Amino acid sequence: MAAASDEAWIHDSRDWGRTDRLPSRGFYDRLKRAFDLFGSALLALVFAPVMVCIVLAVRRSGGPVFFPHERVGLNGRSFRCYKFRTMVPNAEERLKELLNSDDALAAEWQEIRKLRDDPRITPIGRFLRKTSLDELPQVWNVIRGDMSLVGPRPIVRDELRMYGRNLGTYLGSKPGLTGLWQVTGRSDACYRRRVAMDVYYSRNKGLLLDLSILVKTVRVVVTGNGAY
Template sequence: MRDVQALPTTFNVRPQKEPKNLDGRRAMDVALSALALVFLAPLMIAVAIAIKLQDGGPVFFGHTRVGFLGQSFKCWKFRSMVTDAEARLAAVLATDPEARREWDADHKLRKDPRITILGRFLRASSLDELPQLFNILVGEMSLVGPRPIVAAEISKYGRWFPRYTAVKPGLTGLWQVSGRNDVTYRERVALDILYVRRSNFRLYLFILLMTVPAVLTRSGSY
């Protein structure tokens, strides 16, 4: 993929409706996410109780992400970090040059001091992502799509950012089934744009099927 050109950290687009049903994908999103919530309800309740017992903090974490047509939305997860996560991150980045470089490159830390013991399990098993099924039900996300990003990551997409916002972000996608955190950020951008350009129902189903072994083997998760 060619080098991306920097864009401002905000991008305003004119709101418009998403193409109707996207070859049945919206119907699949609603049906599968609703079924998943029903069958996974006992597990989700158990996770919520475990998080609450851990430190008494909030069960859910809602983070503002960039969605369809650049519109922001709250992306929900089970909380996997300590309650003072932002302060801990700031302290690490201010005192550890290597961590600062890693964060600037990938917006992630392999040895993230903010993540709790329970949180490491939730992330490795992808259970922390389950509340995003509610985002899918209300139409903010799709089961399959580019990974939802924060505003600080927009510049990493450069001139490809408008393409990125042409579809809804997904619970899973090409990035997640291609190595996840073992993939560089530049490769992730390329995979996101590749999905947008080739997006169709067959690719949607293929990624859903490939997500199962990716989650079971915990490929690239940390």
């Protein structure tokens, strides 16, 4: 019942606006899809040996290798977003315990939906997050068409209400493997700023902006700024 209610709320154009009000970008969308397929296939090929090593390392820490998580995609459609597991297997239960027992952590989670010094992260997981290698399995999401190489952040359903009247704009773009958030502060950015960056991208997306973000992503990944 709750899920059905959420779906109706997402697509209520009277309150939140319609995604089809965004300007049509037919040629750009076709070109972007072709680039997504080429780029994700290239990433999978180049990083195949690295991914094999990560699989072996994560498996040694116990628990599943991959962490599939429900995210919201284009037009409000849910999909399973894949990452290498970076936390202890019972991470969700552990999070509830932490937030219930520590008011400071609860406030931090409320503000940015992350914990800067998250005790749930494993040693190998901390390295994967710092280098952004935990995101590599999302090339499969890009190939499937759930995501794009560049786009807004893939968010969980509970975060949708944070977008207010900008929700229709956000839902008009596929989530990205990288995006403005990743190249301008990442986890250091407050949630309001994240929303502003997602909305800006959705309204101004284009080939030059995508290429600029991809170039900046390389620099951010190398320096590890804002990753935790």
